[in-house]
Amino acid sequence: MLHNDQLEHWDRENFFHPSTHLAGFARGNQPHRVLTGGSGCHIEDRDGNRLLDAFAGLYCVNAGYGRAPIAEAIADQAKELAYYHAYVGHGTEASITLAKMVLDRAPDHMSKVYFGLSGSDANETNIKLIWYCNNILGRPEKKKIISRWRGYHGSGLMTGSLTGLELFHKKFDLPLSQVVHTDAPYYFRRSNRDQTESEFVAECVASLEALIDREGADTIAAFIGEPVLGTGGIVPPPEGYWPAIQAVLERHDILLIADEVVTGFGRLGTMFGSDHYGMRPDLITIAKGLTSAYAPLSGSIVSDRMWKVLERGTDENGPIGHGWTYSAHPIGAAAGVANLKLLDSLGLIENAGSVGSYLNATMRDALTEHPHVGDVRGEGMLCAVEFVADKVGHRFFDAADKIGPQIAGKLLEQDNIIARAMPQGDILGFAPPFCLTREEADQVVAGTVRAVTSVL
Ligand code: PLP
Numbered sequence: 001m002l003h004n005d006q007l008e009h010w011d012r013e014n015f016f017h018p019s020t021h022l023a024g025f026a027r028g029n030q031p032h033r034v035l036t037g038g039s040g041c042h043i044e045d046r047d048g049n050r051l052l053d054a055f056a057g058l059y060c061v062n063a064g065y066g067r068a069p070i071a072e073a074i075a076d077q078a079k080e081l082a083y084y085h086a087y088v089g090h091g092t093e094a095s096i097t098l099a100k101m102v103l104d105r106a107p108d109h110m111s112k113v114y115f116g117l118s119g120s121d122a123n124e125t126n127i128k129l130i131w132y133c134n135n136i137l138g139r140p141e142k143k144k145i146i147s148r149w150r151g152y153h154g155s156g157l158m159t160g161s162l163t164g165l166e167l168f169h170k171k172f173d174l175p176l177s178q179v180v181h182t183d184a185p186y187y188f189r190r191s192n193r194d195q196t197e198s199e200f201v202a203e204c205v206a207s208l209e210a211l212i213d214r215e216g217a218d219t220i221a222a223f224i225g226e227p228v229l230g231t232g233g234i235v236p237p238p239e240g241y242w243p244a245i246q247a248v249l250e251r252h253d254i255l256l257i258a259d260e261v262v263t264g265f266g267r268l269g270t271m272f273g274s275d276h277y278g279m280r281p282d283l284i285t286i287a288k289g290l291t292s293a294y295a296p297l298s299g300s301i302v303s304d305r306m307w308k309v310l311e312r313g314t315d316e317n318g319p320i321g322h323g324w325t326y327s328a329h330p331i332g333a334a335a336g337v338a339n340l341k342l343l344d345s346l347g348l349i350e351n352a353g354s355v356g357s358y359l360n361a362t363m364r365d366a367l368t369e370h371p372h373v374g375d376v377r378g379e380g381m382l383c384a385v386e387f388v389a390d391k392v393g394h395r396f397f398d399a400a401d402k403i404g405p406q407i408a409g410k411l412l413e414q415d416n417i418i419a420r421a422m423p424q425g426d427i428l429g430f431a432p433p434f435c436l437t438r439e440e441a442d443q444v445v446a447g448t449v450r451a452v453t454s455v456l
Pocket of ligand 1: 118120123154192226261
């Protein structure tokens with residue numbers, strides 16, 4: 001085994017880490033941590049620490065760590081046939097079975113699933129499919145995509161543009177011109193404090209209508225949104241938001257992409273967030289929870305009405321010119337089949353719903369009265385605590401105060417619990433594996449209270 005100093009040296013010298021302060025890491029100011037194992041909701045690092053991972057990696061290890069049936073399915077597939085492509089009608093038993101399992105779980109009006117590797121590439125696929133369809137339908141000007149400020153849809157060229165967080169645009173010349181952003185349904189941060197939730201929804205709708213008017217409905221192809229805003233702050237929508245938005249989109253013949261990379265396969269306690277909020281999307285993006293991150297695999301689930309246009313397109317133009325070498329990779333597909341079976345057999349989605357509600361209620365009871373806690377919110381196995389500088393005056397901290405990172409740091413240092421300081425800086429996020437127990441939820445809440453009172 002390599003010596004710790006050697007490994008750290010190699011890490012700082014050679015490894016380009018994503019979403020990291022590069023210069024700080026090279027200088028040694030950013031932590032270096034080597035993970036070695038995991039079981040259930042816990043991971044272990046090389047220094048012998050056992051950490052409760054209350055963010056399931058990047059809200060993706062939904063089934064929990066150390067699941068033998070998924071690991072064995074991966075090993076069996078690798079031994080039998082590690083790779084063959086999925087072009088021109090090729091497949092494996094695993095990829096064909098997984099497509100069937102995904103469609104069995106998806107809303108009834110969905111027709112097919114295309115498999116990619118990451119949430120980012122699945123969203124790139126979605127935009128290409130929409131552009132392709134509008135060209136086939138003879139409306140080549142209808143191409144712009146509406147996304148929301150605070151939405152997160154990936155960090156490619158198009159998906160980084162769709163993402164509505166400044167960090168992902170800054171110095172990258174994004175967003176691209178085909179993307180326009182509308183308001184986030186963030187009731188807690190509304191500017192008019194007297195507004196009711198339904199008045200706030202009406203304002204979001206009016207603002208969307210105004211944007212469509214300004215741009216022209218005949219230039220707008222689609223609207224993309226996460227059922228619950230994730231990386232933008234874990235913000236469930238206000239009551240009635242999705243039906244109201246969907247009505248506007250239908251009126252203007254604008255497609256809806258539900259980005260369910262986080263919410264898909266049970267994080268809200270229902271199979272999809274679309275089911276939870278009554279959305280009727282034309283495309284659903286899936287990734288993380290599809291394999292519980294045991295292997296990289298994503299997907300674009302396509303509706304009946306889009307599928308008919310895609311078929312017509314290939315009759316008129318020949319095979320669709322879109323595909324990755326690793327589309328429907330057999331090892332990813334084997335992981336997906338084993339993962340979905342495990343979610344069913346262990347009742348993990350029901351657990352996400354019930355223990356998630358318990359975590360949210362306990363966190364709310366423990367922290368709502370704290371003078372610097374402005375909001376405790378969540379849905380299913382998603383929970384967020386938002387900190388404010390002045391509760392009565394509704395004044396926020398500056399991102400530079402780094403309140404979220406400070407509290408997340410304390411939580412780790414004092415109680416060996418991992419939560420995520422969301423990119424805005426003043427929100428602490430929780431998205432544990434679905435196997436979280438009530439006792440573990442209690443530990444997370446108690447540790448968070450200690451960390452909050454240590455910092456604020
Ligand atoms: N969409 C959503 C809602 C996400 O949360 C993420 C990642 O966190 C993505 C897309 C991008 O997925 P990936 O990081 O696998 O490219």
